[in-house]
Amino acid sequence: MKYLIVGNGIAACGAVEGIRSKDKEGGITIIDGEKRGAYTRPLISYYLSDPHLYRDINYRSLDFFREQQVKLIPARALHLDPALKRLTLDDGRQLSYDKLLLATGSTPVQLPIPGAEQAWVKNFYTLQEAEEIQDELEKVQEVVVVGSGLIGMKAAEALSKRGCSIHLLEKESQLLPRQLSPGAARLLQDYLSRQGWDIILGEELTLIHPDHKVELNSHRLIPADLVIIAAGTRPQIELAQEAQVKVNRGIVVDSYFRTSDDNIYAAGDVAETLNIVSGKHEVMALLPHAHQEGYLAGCNMAGCNYPDTGNILMNSLSLLSWKICSAGALEGQGLEFLSWCRKEQLLELMIKDNYLQGYIAINIPEITGPLTNTIRHKISIPASKWEEFIAEGPALKHIPLTYWQELRRIESYGSN
Secondary structure (H helix, E strand, O other), rough: OEEEEHHHHHHHHHHHHHHHHOOOOOOEEEOOOOOOOOEEEHHHHHHHHHHHHHHHOEEOOOOHHHHHHHEEEOOEEEEEEEOOOOOEEEOOOEOOOOEEOOOOOOOOOOOOOOOOEEEEOOEEOHHHHHHHHHHHHHHOOOOEEEEHHHHHHHHHHHHHHHOOEEEEEOOOOOOOOOOOOOHHHHHHHHHHHHHOOOEOOOEEEEOOOOEEEEEEEEEEEEEEOOEEEEEEEEEEEEHHHOOOOEEEEOEEEOOOOOOOOOOOEEEHHHHHEOOOOOOEEEEEEOOOHHHHHHHHHHHOOOOOOOOOOOOEEEEEEEOOEEEEEEEOOOOOOOOOOEEEOOOEEEEEEEEOOOEEEEEEEEHHHHHHHHHHHHHHHHOOOHHHHHHHHHHHHHHHHHOOHHHHHHHHHHHHHHOO
């Protein structure tokens, strides 16, 4: 059996482990388009904040691939022909396969802003981009970060720690618009403003001047030695589209990670998988999901039938000592909202029909595990118990007893 994996990220590593758990002899080839090995992408901001401490952010070492008998090819995949089971690379090589995994991940959204082609305007998505910023950092004082999602926030944090002045630009009316409620975002905004960040909401970048200034739609001019575009990401579905594999926003897969072509699988940030809260298939670009999906896809490529039972959207962010976590559905019809806030701590719960559907927690990290498990395992707990939990002050010792009883049952007998 010949296994071909396009991409060398978290899902690809999981797939190698999945394949080798079932097939010790089949040939595995990985196409490493970035040509940088398997590194942990979320750690590039840590590298930028302290390049010496975080000089090694590999997710798996070269020894791992040697031990698993994996052939690594540093090249980009250009064309996929499912009829011939053949992949063409940018160096002209053509590779055949029996089973292929698309683990191509995401790519940054590019904004059509005049002046964005200048060398001091960067994305912040790859290790190479982080290294380029590091190489120029001695010349940088004023930084404009466009976008206040997770990538933009971590880039701003890293550069703030390096002594840069931060101008954070968000076109929406709040920070982290996909992860926080307006109230939670205001609490975070006040904190970041106290740290000296210039927070600009409800405006967009319209022009990047060659004399190191950026212009907003309000015509405000901001000095900038460095501009980071962090306007989100999109799944890299081009190979799948060319091969006429079914796609929506991401690649459509069944519960075994098979695409519309039985010999092609997809996993990680490029695939649409089941959101167990919404009941819909969505792109859920999260590191733990990517490894789990890759592992199951690898097992199934090797002949197993291990179904994916779905997952939940979850975002965890450590930002200038604050711990921010949100999970599940943060808005929707029929949700009952419970909230608690004290100084720099906040908790918001979203409940429907005695089921916790989502939460936002700021600086209460000890309760996020039980809350996430409650959503993931669909543990029924009356809203009145959550009201008591909040009234007593959200803490691990106040988690409703029903949760612990159901968790023990699930661990003993499996989920419903």
